[in-house]
Amino acid sequence: MSSLSSLSSLSPLSLVGRLGGAALVLTVVLPLIVLIGSTSVADLREAARNPRFVEALGLSVRTTLASVVLVTVLGTPLAWWLVSTPGRLSRVVSMLLELPIMIPPAVIGLALLQTFGRMGFVGAWLSTKGIFIAFTPAAVVLAQVTVSAPYFIQAASNAFREVTPDTLVVARTLGASSSTAFLRVALPIALPGVVVGASLAWARALGEFGATLLFAGNLPGHTQTMPLAIFYALESDVRMAVVLATMLVGLGGVLLLSLRLIPSLAAAARRRR
Amino acid sequence: MHRWVGERFMGLWQAKVRAQLGTLRLDISVSDDSGCLAIVGPNGSGKSTFLRMLLGAVPVARKFDVEIVVGDRILERTTTGTEVSTEARRIGYLPQGHGLFPHLTVVENVEFGLIAGALRPASQGRIRPGSCGGRRRACRARAMEVLEGLGCQELAGHRISVLSGGQKQKVALARALAVEPELLLLDEPMSALDVVSRRSVRAFLVEHLRAFACPCVIVTHDVEDIEALGARVCAIEAGRVIQTGTLEVFRDAPRSTFLAELFQTP
Numbered sequence: 001m002s003s004l005s006s007l008s009s010l011s012p013l014s015l016v017g018r019l020g021g022a023a024l025v026l027t028v029v030l031p032l033i034v035l036i037g038s039t040s041v042a043d044l045r046e047a048a049r050n051p052r053f054v055e056a057l058g059l060s061v062r063t064t065l066a067s068v069v070l071v072t073v074l075g076t077p078l079a080w081w082l083v084s085t086p087g088r089l090s091r092v093v094s095m096l097l098e099l100p101i102m103i104p105p106a107v108i109g110l111a112l113l114q115t116f117g118r119m120g121f122v123g124a125w126l127s128t129k130g131i132f133i134a135f136t137p138a139a140v141v142l143a144q145v146t147v148s149a150p151y152f153i154q155a156a157s158n159a160f161r162e163v164t165p166d167t168l169v170v171a172r173t174l175g176a177s178s179s180t181a182f183l184r185v186a187l188p189i190a191l192p193g194v195v196v197g198a199s200l201a202w203a204r205a206l207g208e209f210g211a212t213l214l215f216a217g218n219l220p221g222h223t224q225t226m227p228l229a230i231f232y233a234l235e236s237d238v239r240m241a242v243v244l245a246t247m248l249v250g251l252g253g254v255l256l257l258s259l260r261l262i263p264s265l266a267a268a269a270r271r272r273r
Numbered sequence: 274m275h276r277w278v279g280e281r282f283m284g285l286w287q288a289k290v291r292a293q294l295g296t297l298r299l300d301i302s303v304s305d306d307s308g309c310l311a312i313v314g315p316n317g318s319g320k321s322t323f324l325r326m327l328l329g330a331v332p333v334a335r336k337f338d339v340e341i342v343v344g345d346r347i348l349e350r351t352t353t354g355t356e357v358s359t360e361a362r363r364i365g366y367l368p369q370g371h372g373l374f375p376h377l378t379v380v381e382n383v384e385f386g387l388i389a390g391a392l393r394p395a396s397q398g399r400i401r402p403g404s405c406g407g408r409r410r411a412c413r414a415r416a417m418e419v420l421e422g423l424g425c426q427e428l429a430g431h432r433i434s435v436l437s438g439g440q441k442q443k444v445a446l447a448r449a450l451a452v453e454p455e456l457l458l459l460d461e462p463m464s465a466l467d468v469v470s471r472r473s474v475r476a477f478l479v480e481h482l483r484a485f486a487c488p489c490v491i492v493t494h495d496v497e498d499i500e501a502l503g504a505r506v507c508a509i510e511a512g513r514v515i516q517t518g519t520l521e522v523f524r525d526a527p528r529s530t531f532l533a534e535l536f537q538t539p
Contacts, residue, residue, distance in 0.1 A: 166368035169330045172359035173366040175390025188376040
């Protein structure tokens with residue numbers, strides 16, 4: 001590390017690099033500071049009494065929590081399978097799961113509508129059973145799961161790659177069944193990475209806009225999440241939109257801070273033992 | 274054929290493996306009742322793969338011909354479709370680079386096998402099934418006992434990451450021996466150590482393998498290990514056994530240039 005930092009200070013490009021870096025930091029951080037600065041505590045208090053805001057926040061919290069639980073519970077065994085099973089099938093599945101990262105969310109929303117909409121591929125059959133998904137809170141969750149699962153799978157897979165196959169063989173030789181070896185060895189070793197993956201997925205689900213708009217619509221109190229509420233508040237009441245946005249910045253900040261703190265807190269807990 | 278050392282039974286084990294694994298063709302037939310067999314051979318000759326086959330950690334295809342017998346237990350016989358699972362084989366394993374669980378302390382590593390295998394019949398004499406907490410305490414007590422027996426009790430509360438290379442190998446051995454395996458496989462246990470800790474771990478292995486009377490198979494590139502353990506030698510090249518015998522046999526008449534180089538006396 002120290003040799004690298006001394007190298008970069010010697011670089012003839014250092015001045016250009018520093019200016020460019022500072023410009024980038026400013027571009028990323030300045031709008032957030034301005035946003036937070038343009039709202040007041042009184043505005044926040046007023047928003048807290050606004051039923052539309054409360055509805056949107058409640059819906060966002062409920063749907064994103066449901067999404068994260070679904071993604072984590074279904075995605076953890078899947079990530080383990082992707083990492084521990086060599087072969088063409090797992091490589092193809094792993095690549096397919098990365099696809100939603102590369103595709104615009106609006107496209108995903110349209111694809112979901114084509115599939116689960118009332119006339120859709122699966123939706124037409126479901127509607128004969130009296131099940132309607134599109135434009136319901138379930139659609140909000142489905143859209144969030146689709147866009148956020150790839151982030152979880154990637155982080156969890158990277159974490160599971162830290163578990164060497166030999167470690168698991170040793171656990172088996174010590175009398176653990178393969179599921180015990182997974183639960184007591186592989187999962188605890190990978191847990192910090194799995195938590196990071198869940199947090200990334202949650203952040204992505206919280207910010208979900210395009211897919212939700214197309215697939216779940218914008219029904220206040222029903223499918224209108226925080227990002228959608230911001231967009232529509234902007235048309236009527238800019239101050240309201242700014243307050244909502246500030247709330248999301250705060251949530252994101254808390255999430256990031258706890259992500260950064262989790263590894264050091266875990267390390268401190270280990271040292272105490 | 275069999276002998277008793279202290280209270281324990283040092284038996285014959287034998288393995289016959291005919292398998293095609295990727296580009297590696299294994300055709301190995303070995304048996305040993307001397308208590309310690311050293312496997313030597315160039316890198317990529319199939320030594321580690323052979324150990325994993327003994328453990329049942331390599332998926333066995335239908336066309337393979339595998340027969341593994343330890344003492345009077347048939348662990349694998351492809352002709353009759355017999356296959357004992359890895360966790361029921363009672364074969365201990367020290368993989369290359371210790372394989373300790375990094376999220377557990379030293380004593381938690383050692384008690385892992387006691388907790389996981391506490392309901393196995395062979396352990397029931399020592400650790401009685403009972404209330405969960407009681408069993409847990411019995412496992413902890415037994416783990417501490419093993420660590421004390423190996424002179425490692427002061428490491429008990431340590432995290433794996435703070436141990437030296439030599440200490441890691443000692444703890445890995447303690448963990449493997451704690452469940453009283455019927456055969457112990459060591460894959461180059463000293464390869465990552467400096468000269469000083471190598472000497473210390475070697476003496477440690479000799480002392481405690483003898484005390485536990487646990488038959489072992491050790492993969493090594495070091496003649497000093499073979500000498501210290503008084504091991505019989507089996508040489509594998511390109512997936513085949515090319516020579517077996519005592520150290521003297523290998524010194525007098527090595528059958529390949531690799532073996533001549535390995536066993537040459539200055």
